Amino acid sequence: MLTFYNEHHSEHRGRFEIFRGQLVPCFEKPERADLVLKELERRRLGRIVRPHGVPLMSLERVHSPRYLHFLRSAWSEWIALDPANAEKDAFPAVWPVRTLRDDIEPDNFCARLGLYSMDSGTPFTSGTWIAAKTGADCAVNAAHALRLGERASFALTRPPGHHAGADFFGGYCFLNNAALAAQHLLDDGARRVAILDIDYHHGNGTQSIFYGRNDVLFISIHGDPKSEYPFYLGHADETGAGAGLGYNMNLPLPAGATVAQWFAALETACIKLASYAPDALVVSLGVDTFAGDPISRFALQGGDFLRIGERIAHLKLPTAFVFEGGYAVAEVGVNVVNVLEGFETAA
Ligand code: OKP
Numbered sequence: 125m126l127t128f129y130n131e132h133h134s135e136h137r138g139r140f141e142i143f144r145g146q147l148v149p150c151f152e153k154p155e156r157a158d159l160v161l162k163e164l165e166r167r168r169l170g171r172i173v174r175p176h177g178v179p180l181m182s183l184e185r186v187h188s189p190r191y192l193h194f195l196r197s198a199w200s201e202w203i204a205l206d207p208a209n210a211e212k213d214a215f216p217a218v219w220p221v222r223t224l225r226d227d228i229e230p231d232n233f234c235a236r237l238g239l240y241s242m243d244s245g246t247p248f249t250s251g252t253w254i255a256a257k258t259g260a261d262c263a264v265n266a267a268h269a270l271r272l273g274e275r276a277s278f279a280l281t282r283p284p285g286h287h288a289g290a291d292f293f294g295g296y297c298f299l300n301n302a303a304l305a306a307q308h309l310l311d312d313g314a315r316r317v318a319i320l321d322i323d324y325h326h327g328n329g330t331q332s333i334f335y336g337r338n339d340v341l342f343i344s345i346h347g348d349p350k351s352e353y354p355f356y357l358g359h360a361d362e363t364g365a366g367a368g369l370g371y372n373m374n375l376p377l378p379a380g381a382t383v384a385q386w387f388a389a390l391e392t393a394c395i396k397l398a399s400y401a402p403d404a405l406v407v408s409l410g411v412d413t414f415a416g417d418p419i420s421r422f423a424l425q426g427g428d429f430l431r432i433g434e435r436i437a438h439l440k441l442p443t444a445f446v447f448e449g450g451y452a453v454a455e456v457g458v459n460v461v462n463v464l465e466g467f468e469t470a471a
């Protein structure tokens with residue numbers, strides 16, 4: 125397993141998020157990636173390298189130029205409003221909901237912060253752009269490693285990516301790392317790619333990016349959006365549109381679903397993946413399906429993550445794992461590395 129890691133991730137360090145009407149410390153914090161790195165090193169699961177920086181043009185394959193421009197300039201515009209803002213994170217507070225126009229970009233920074241976001245739980249900080257960009261570098265490098273003949277690679281990135289759409293951030297995500305990895309595989313010669321998203325939360329950003337396309341099959345197992353974030357996408361009847369019809373599969377499970385239910389969904393996903401026969405697989409690897417996760421409600425135990433890796437290895441596909449969620453900090457390293465080790469053992 126070849127891992128791509130960039131220490132700049134730690135510059136994205138949100139202070140607080142709004143949770144049930146209160147400011148609470150961010151669940152998505154630098155320690156998450158640090159602890160995965162430590163466990164990877166401890167268990168000697170292969171080389172860990174720093175990625176090459178990819179050109180912004182690679183990001184434009186997935187994200188709109190004006191959204192990327194916004195992300196790059198947001199922090200300096202935030203502190204231009206008031207120098208004291210340097211000590212505060214930026215939070216959106218207004219959105220162009222139904223009946224309001226989203227086709228005209230306002231000059232007002234707070235209005236643009238809302239235009240380019242989907243929730244108020246995702247603080248924008250001084251280091252957000254550098255962390256997101258170097259995280260995307262990891263993902264594209266991990267995809268490229270497959271093209272160079274690696275059987276498997278791991279992008280050890282944060283912030284996560286699967287909620288970010290072509291032109292919006294949210295759900296702790298800014299750049300869609302898994303989508304960028306899949307698009308890079310296609311741009312480098314793959315004909316068909318699949319993305320398997322096993323994070324607890326539905327990967328609404330990834331789904332929306334590829335919804336009308338048949339060159340990327342997207343499959344997600346997640347908490348039912350009727351009760352779980354991101355609420356407004358991830359239902360079973362979302363199967364793709366136009367040329368993409370049949371290339372999107374959602375497997376929502378009720379919050380509180382059993383381990384057996386979860387693995388039955390994984391089996392359904394794997395059968396579909398095998399019939400699609402992609403040239404490569406990208407796995408959005410969230411471990412917030414763990415029983416002890418503070419913001420999620422599935423029941424997986426540490427050992428179950430070994431079985432996930434084994435099952436994915438049996439697909440016999442070149443596979444790039446991309447780190448997403450997982451907020452039980454004490455166990456996040458073991459749970460992530462269990463998936464990777466399960467894969468390596470069975471590969
Ligand atoms: C990101 B990833 C807790 C409420 C939920 C958004 C959750 C984003 C999860 N404050 N806020 O999919 O793990």
Ligand code: ZN
Nearest residue numbers: 323324325449
């Ligand atoms: Zn998640």
